[in-house]
Each structure stands twice: as structure tokens, then as C-alpha cells.
Amino acid sequence: MNSDLLAVEKLKKHFVTARGTVRAVDDVSFTAKEGETLGLVGESGSGKSTVAYTIIGLHAPTDGKITFGGQDMSTGVSKRSRALKRSMQIVFQDPGTSLNPRRTIEQILSLPLQVHGIGDRKGRRSSVIELLRRVELPADYLFKSPHMLGGGERQMVAIARALATDPRLVILDEPTSALDVSIQAKIINMLCGFQEEMNLTYLFITHDLSLMRNVASRVAIMYLGKIYELAPTEDFFERPLQPYTKMLLSSIPVVLPEEEAVKPSRIVSEGEIPSPVNVPPGCGFHTRCPEMEENCDADEPQLVEVQRGHFVRCHKCAEPVTAEIAGKE
Amino acid sequence: MVDHVLRIRDLQVEFKVYEGRLKVLNGVNMDVGLGARVGLVGEAGCGKTTTMRCVLGILQSPPGKITGGTIRFRDRDVLKMSQANLQKIRGGGISMIFQDPVAALNPVFTVGDQLTSVIRYAATKRMDKKEIKRRAIKALADVQLPDPDRMFTSYPVQLSGGMRQRVCIAMALATEPELMIADEPTTALDVTIQAQVLRLLNELVEERATSVIFITHSLGVVKEMADWVYVMYAGSIVEGAKKEILFERPMHPYTLGLMGALPKLTGGGMAEGIPGRIPDYLNPPTGCRFNPRCTQAMEVCAGNRPEFREVDPDHRVACVLYGGEADEQ
Numbered sequence: 079m080n081s082d083l084l085a086v087e088k089l090k091k092h093f094v095t096a097r098g099t100v101r102a103v104d105d106v107s108f109t110a111k112e113g114e115t116l117g118l119v120g121e122s123g124s125g126k127s128t129v130a131y132t133i134i135g136l137h138a139p140t141d142g143k144i145t146f147g148g149q150d151m152s153t154g155v156s157k158r159s160r161a162l163k164r165s166m167q168i169v170f171q172d173p174g175t176s177l178n179p180r181r182t183i184e185q186i187l188s189l190p191l192q193v194h195g196i197g198d199r200k201g202r203r204s205s206v207i208e209l210l211r212r213v214e215l216p217a218d219y220l221f222k223s224p225h226m227l228g229g230g231e232r233q234m235v236a237i238a239r240a241l242a243t244d245p246r247l248v249i250l251d252e253p254t255s256a257l258d259v260s261i262q263a264k265i266i267n268m269l270c271g272f273q274e275e276m277n278l279t280y281l282f283i284t285h286d287l288s289l290m291r292n293v294a295s296r297v298a299i300m301y302l303g304k305i306y307e308l309a310p311t312e313d314f315f316e317r318p319l320q321p322y323t324k325m326l327l328s329s330i331p332v333v334l335p336e337e338e339a340v341k342p343s344r345i346v347s348e349g350e351i352p353s354p355v356n357v358p359p360g361c362g363f364h365t366r367c368p369e370m371e372e373n374c375d376a377d378e379p380q381l382v383e384v385q386r387g388h389f390v391r392c393h394k395c396a397e398p399v400t401a402e403i404a405g406k407e
Numbered sequence: 408m409v410d411h412v413l414r415i416r417d418l419q420v421e422f423k424v425y426e427g428r429l430k431v432l433n434g435v436n437m438d439v440g441l442g443a444r445v446g447l448v449g450e451a452g453c454g455k456t457t458t459m460r461c462v463l464g465i466l467q468s469p470p471g472k473i474t475g476g477t478i479r480f481r482d483r484d485v486l487k488m489s490q491a492n493l494q495k496i497r498g499g500g501i502s503m504i505f506q507d508p509v510a511a512l513n514p515v516f517t518v519g520d521q522l523t524s525v526i527r528y529a530a531t532k533r534m535d536k537k538e539i540k541r542r543a544i545k546a547l548a549d550v551q552l553p554d555p556d557r558m559f560t561s562y563p564v565q566l567s568g569g570m571r572q573r574v575c576i577a578m579a580l581a582t583e584p585e586l587m588i589a590d591e592p593t594t595a596l597d598v599t600i601q602a603q604v605l606r607l608l609n610e611l612v613e614e615r616a617t618s619v620i621f622i623t624h625s626l627g628v629v630k631e632m633a634d635w636v637y638v639m640y641a642g643s644i645v646e647g648a649k650k651e652i653l654f655e656r657p658m659h660p661y662t663l664g665l666m667g668a669l670p671k672l673t674g675g676g677m678a679e680g681i682p683g684r685i686p687d688y689l690n691p692p693t694g695c696r697f698n699p700r701c702t703q704a705m706e707v708c709a710g711n712r713p714e715f716r717e718v719d720p721d722h723r724v725a726c727v728l729y730g731g732e733a734d735e736q
Contacts, residue, residue: 121597258450263668263680329602331627337672347599
């Protein structure tokens with residue numbers, strides 16, 4: 079088991095606009111193992127949602143390769159087989175806009191069953207009731223429409239819809255950032271339960287690092303369309319290497335003194351994320367980096383494995399350890 | 408002798424809607440000392456913004472109606488003030504920063520136009536154009552915006568989210584108010600930008616000894632921004648204490664639930680959320696409004712509203728668990 083379910087290689091997605099080419103995703107590579115939760119973090123404009131949308135097929139990639147369970151699916155969504163589409167689903171950030179307000183919950187939940195020909199017409203209602211039961215909603219919600227539900231309940235419906243086709247990969251695009259913390263905990267626990275039960279693979283996108291710490295098995299951090307650090311969760315939080323990761327971690331407002339102790343010593347946050355139309359030369363982060371050196375604004379660093387499973391894109395932190403790794407590869 | 412800038416006592420607000428009357432605020436009690444930094448925490452829909460709208464006299468009426476209580480700004484009753492006097496307060500006495508800097512700035516006027524109009528409006532004596540412009544540019548420099556002269560002639564769309572929020576802060580502080588209300592000023596911003604804006608706000612407030620009410624749903628943010636914290640649930644304040652005391656020894660079951668539901672940066676998996684959801688304001692629960700969701704609820708909780716009383720020095724709680732007879736309603 080534990081083979082790679084999803085592999086993304088040198089993925090690029092550029093958008094041509096009147097103001098220039100937006101390099102939303104620029105050379106992103108990662109893999110996700112069956113049954114794991116890969117966390118994707120980054121500020122707005124870092125390209126994390128574009129990665130998700132390109133994988134699910136909402137955008138066709140400009141360049142690069144996406145493989146799912148050994149099958150190449152770099153082509154646009156229209157060329158993917160129905161079985162392939164069935165095995166990957168997405169939950170969007172805002173359940174207020176991702177559910178059709180003019181449909182009842184029953185219609186919303188039975189649509190994926192119809193599209194993929196799961197069950198017959200008579201059996202569908204009981205399948206939908208079963209879906210509702212799994213997300214702990216009562217059966218009389220069948221006849222409600224989305225606006226009659228609270229934000230948390232709507233997101234449960236969106237999750238039920240994603241589970242309807244019995245997928246292997248579920249992309250969660252900030253599933254709880256529009257919700258209150260007391261509801262967030264419940265939804266996350268439920269998602270973790272489904273993962274265990276159905277051996278789901280999650281690509282979990284969020285900007286909330288505290289949340290990431292508790293749900294992800296590995297975390298990748300994106301900045302200006304590139305991955306800057308990728309590491310197993312514990313490594314990522316306890317031994318962050320990239321200065322950007324450290325800046326992000328030290329910017330999180332936390333409550334407990336124990337949490338305060340985990341944060342890297344205060345790195346003062348400076349500057350703002352540059353426009354992806356004019357990506358700075360060299361390392362994209364050099365404009366804000368407190369540890370910037372001479373060559374940072376000229377040479378672009380590559381993503382290198384500095385420890386087993388810990389990848390970093392940085393001149394400064396990559397060099398001392400690369401020698402050993404180079405020998406291994 | 409006035410040692411309080413703002414004193415809210417038993418504030419009650421109702422909204423008349425088609426279905427009936429929404430009893431939104433149910434006895435809000437709050438004190439803001441001179442030069443104090445007060446945090447107001449609560450989840451979406453608990454009445455934080457409604458309370459502040461009452462303070463500024465900008466509650467939409469109808470449908471809103473203040474049905475009881477008093478709000479004293481220094482030694483004057485805000486609720487009994489004439490519109491003309493209220494406008495004077497809104498100009499110079501109390502200012503507000505809103506959550507969404509996109510909606511708070513007019514897109515068709517330059518930053519300079521909007522800033523000068525605020526200064527002109529709040530001026531106690533006649534000022535010539537040059538003086539107003541000089542003050543506006545100084546206000547922009549004070550919030551550490553790069554190149555304030557250019558900012559003065561920029562339109563909001565030309566600025567990033569963090570810069571727009573800085574402009575809003577400049578507008579709020581340009582009139583040298585005694586009390587500044589910041590309503591979730593960093594919720595729409597990325598975490599590194601949030602850290603910058605919080606740092607700036609703290610510096611400015613300290614320098615000017617302005618009293619602040621900082622509204623947020625994030626306990627982590629409140630910990631960085633306030634000396635005194637009030638926790639609000641379903642239209643009333645359930646706990647209020649000095650920051651150190653509140654985070655060390657939270658008492659009200661809702662505060663405890665809220666703290667427990669936060670994902671921790673130290674990991675350890677997700678905690679349980681608070682069961683149930685925020686009550687329906689048409690038919691709110693009797694007695695303590697938290698009782699249907701409370702794990703320690705007793706019979707008496709549904710009977711009378713618990714009094715908001717001092718249980719320890721600098722620590723006030725509205726819960727029967729901590730002694731005191733329930734208040735006759």
C-alpha cells in the first residue's frame with residue numbers, strides 16, 4: 079500500500095492577461111500517497127487554489143504532467159474518462175455559493191449519482207438519506223434548500239456531495255475558513271473520520287497553519303506559484319528552514335504559552351507578496367527575506383531535499399546539506 | 408471625575424422583521440477605561456458589530472431598535488444625544504475601522520480626497536487647504552505607507568489589501584479620536600500582513616494613548632491587541648477579565664469551549680467543537696442563552712438570566728456555576 083496516488087510534475091499554469099502573463103503556478107511538483115493528507119499552505123495569490131483547480135480539471139495545465147493512480151491526466155477535463163472524474167472530488171471554500179440555491183438538498187446530492195449512473199432511480203432517495211446520515215444531518219433535510227441551512231450544515235452537504243461518488247482523492251479548498259471555530263472542529267473531525275473509513279487521500283488547502291498542524295501528514299508551502307518548502311508535518315513545524323516559513327509561523331497569533339514556544343524566534347514580517355505578473359528575479363522571496371544574501375536576487379534556488387522527505391528552495395539553508403544528498407541520488 | 412471613556416449598561420436591541428422580533432442584544436455590559444485596549448471576542452452573529460453600531464449611533468432604524476440600557480461616552484448619554492451632537496462625536500470623539508477595506512473606501516475618489524474630507528469634517532476651527540493636505544500626508548506617513556505623496560493621489564484600486572487597511576487606519580486616526588473602534592480590521596488580510604497591521608496599530612495607539620475597542624473572532628489576535636477582554640455570546644457579554652487572567656483561568660463554559668475548539672500549533676489532533684449552533688434570535692433560549700449548548704447546564708440555567716458579576720478581582724462572569732443568585736428578569 080501507501081503508493082503514490084497523485085503525482086504532479088513540473089506543473090505550470092499561466093494566464094495571459096492584458097497586463098502580462100500571470101504565472102499563477104510555475105513549476106510545482108509533489109506527490110500524494112494513498113490515504114494521506116497533503117497540506118498546501120500559502121498567502122492569497124500564491125497559486126494554491128490554481129494548483130487544486132488544475133488537478134481537478136477546471137483549468138487545463140499550461141505545461142507539466144499530472145498522474146492519478148498511474149494514469150496520465152495532463153489533458154483538459156473533457157478528455158478524462160468518467161471513471162477518472164468520479165474518483166476525484168472537490169469541496170469549495172464557500173458553501174453559500176457552491177450549492178445551487180434553486181435546488182433542494184435531495185437534488186443537489188442525487189446529481190452526482192445520476193451523472194455517474196450510481197444506483198437506479200428508486201434507490202437514489204435512500205442513497206441520499208444515507209449520505210445525509212453520514213454527515214449527521216436528519217433525513218428531512220432532503221426537502222430543504224441551501225439558504226435554510228446554517229453555514230456549517232451547508233458545508234456538510236457540500237462534503238456529502240463530494241463523497242457521493244465514492245472518490246479516492248478529495249480536494250478540500252479552505253473548507254472551514256468561512257466558518258466559526260466551534261463548527262470548524264466538528265467538520266474537521268468528521269473529515270478525519272471519513273478519511274480513515276474510506277482510505278481517502280486529501281489535498282487540504284488552507285492558510286491556517288494551526289489547523290494544518292493538526293490535520294496534515296505532510297505540508298507544502300507555496301509562494302508566487304512555487305513550492306518553497308515541503309516536509310512531514312512535525313519537521314515542518316519544529317524544524318522549519320526556509321525564511322518564509324519562519325516568517326509565516328512567527329506571524330500566527332496564538333493563545334497558549336506552549337504554542338508561543340513552538341514559534342520560531344520573532345521574525346518581523348516585512349513587505350507584501352509581489353504581483354505574479356512581475357515575479358522578481360532570483361529567489362521570489364528575496365524582496366522580503368530577512369536573511370537575504372548577495373546571490374539571492376540573481377540565481378534562482380531549486381527545490382532540494384536537505385533531509386529525508388524535507389525539501390527546501392533556498393540558497394542559504396540548502397547548501398550545507400546538499401552534498402550528502404547529491405551522493406545518494 | 409470620569410475614568411471611563413465608554414460605559415455600556417444592559418444594552419438591549421431588537422430588530423423587527425417579517426417573522427417577528429429578533430431579540431439580538433440581551434443586556435450588554437462593557438467598560439472601556441481611559442487609554443485602555445479592550446478586546447471584544449465572539450463568533451459570527453453574536454452582536455459585536457450591532458453593539459458598536461449603537462455606540463456610534465448608526466444602528467439601522469427601522470428595523471433595529473434600542474429597547475433598553477444606556478451608553479455613556481465620557482459623561483454624556485449617547486442614546487439621548489441629538490443627531491447634530493452625535494455627528495460631532497463621530498467626527499472627533501469616536502472613529503471606526505471596518506473589516507473590509509474594499510467596501511470602506513469609495514472607489515471613485517482618491518485616497519487624498521477621502522482623507523481630507525475626514526479631516527475637514529472633524530476640524531474644530533477653519534483650516535486652509537494647505538494645512539489640511541499637510542495633515543493628510545502626515546497621517547499617511549504615520550501609518551508607514553511608502554511614498555505618502557504618491558498615495559495621496561492614488562485610487563483605492565491601485566493599492567493592495569494591506570495598504571488599503573493602512574489608509575483606513577490613517578482616516579480613523581487623522582481626527583485624533585479619544586476612542587477608536589476597530590471592527591475585525593485584519594480578518595480580510597493574510598497572516599504576515601495581519602502581523603504588520605497589528606504591530607502598526609499597537610504602536611500608533613500607544614503613542615497617542617487612544618482608547619481602543621478591538622473586535623475580532625480570533626482569540627489569538629485579541630491576545631496580541633488587548634489588555635482587557637470581553638467574550639460575547641448570543642447578544643450578551645458572558646465573561647470579561649484582564650487579558651492575563653482570562654487566558655490563564657477562563658471560567659465561562661463558552662469561553663472554555665471556544666479555547667478548546669481552537670486548533671493548536673503544538674499539534675495533538677483536533678479537539679471537540681461546541682455542540683449545536685448559535686440560537687435563533689426569534690425564540691432565544693430563556694435564562695442563560697448558552698444553556699442548550701452548555702455541557703454543564705443545570706435546571707436553573709434555563710430559568711433566569713445569570714448576573715454579570717465580579718467573581719475575582721478584575722474577572723467578571725455571567726454564569727451560575729460561579730456563585731451568586733440568578734438575576735430576576
